[in-house]
Amino acid sequence: MEKSEEQSSPERPQREGDYPPEVADFVERLAADLTEAGFPRMPARVFSCLLASDTGSLSSADLGERLLISPAAVSGAVRYLSQVHLIARERQPGSRRERYRVHTDVWYEAMTNRDAVLNRWIHTFSSGVEAVGPESPAGRRIAESVEFLTFMRNEMAALMERWRTTRRES
Amino acid sequence: MEKSEEQSSPERPQREGDYPPEVADFVERLAADLTEAGFPRMPARVFSCLLASDTGSLSSADLGERLLISPAAVSGAVRYLSQVHLIARERQPGSRRERYRVHTDVWYEAMTNRDAVLNRWIHTFSSGVEAVGPESPAGRRIAESVEFLTFMRNEMAALMERWRTTRRES
């Protein structure tokens, strides 16, 4: 019966104005940015919406209401987001209502994911060096890419470590 | 009249085996990886194909032959790639044949591009802090994202610098 985040006026309009329009605007702007970067649309909107919520966690119904989308769309989006580890799904024991939470440190998870991509790329590029021949000009060019990607992977790990410590001491 | 990269048997089969099948395989594997990361298909294939070529530069006809795609598809792909600065188009004076070349340091260009994306994100997130209120929990969460993205942008710049110097001295 109660709404999840703030329990105020029981009969609220079904419009996106359910939460302040400035916030809705931000959510859509951010979702647009993410979409442009290759993120699927609905996951982007759901993610942005969670990020902009005070508790950092909303129920399926909340999301549907705020974004004006069907339960099916919410379902699809949260499945995607939890697969790429950007949200956690949690179920309070003794309730069948699920809640979706943005990870404590969103960016750590995103970077972890990027690491996996880097590794696959390194693997593919390495096989390419063999394919074109290590001594050919193409071979050398591709080998350099392998070096760059490896450099990147290592440095990114160090970078994240650095971020975590600066974060901790502030 | 002559084929651009290596001038061998004049009547070659029109199949992708025009260049060694191992190379073709690598090109398709890499293109698949890039596609999975959100890169449009044809640009991914063209880019991979250029990367795997000895001269690092091919004509429109070469690309069409190797990838078995129409001139229109090549045209679209190279337009995309040059817009995101991943290839350069060059025209040898006194010829109407254009050649497309992977940039000397492919990754530098790609990272430069990523920088622009980071900047837009930082801007959007910053506007979000205002939208939800800087003192709210959501505001603090989003502000932390701004900090992280800013950290990233700066560190990435330093990282690229470091890569370039290690590269130079090897």
Next chain:
DNA sequence: CCATAACTTCACAAAGTTGTGAAACAAGCG
């Protein structure tokens, strides 16, 4: 155990992308 609430799955319609052939365009070259 049945009723019901919450979420998921599925088939489909709408919308968007992608690559093609054909026509238009540009620019060297005879």
Next chain:
DNA sequence: CGCTTGTTTCACAACTTTGTGAAGTTATGG
């Protein structure tokens, strides 16, 4: 100049993606 070769543009068809309503599944709670 006009022919010829290489590139681009355009309309369209094939294919893919996206979000929905409705039926299905699971599990709580009477």
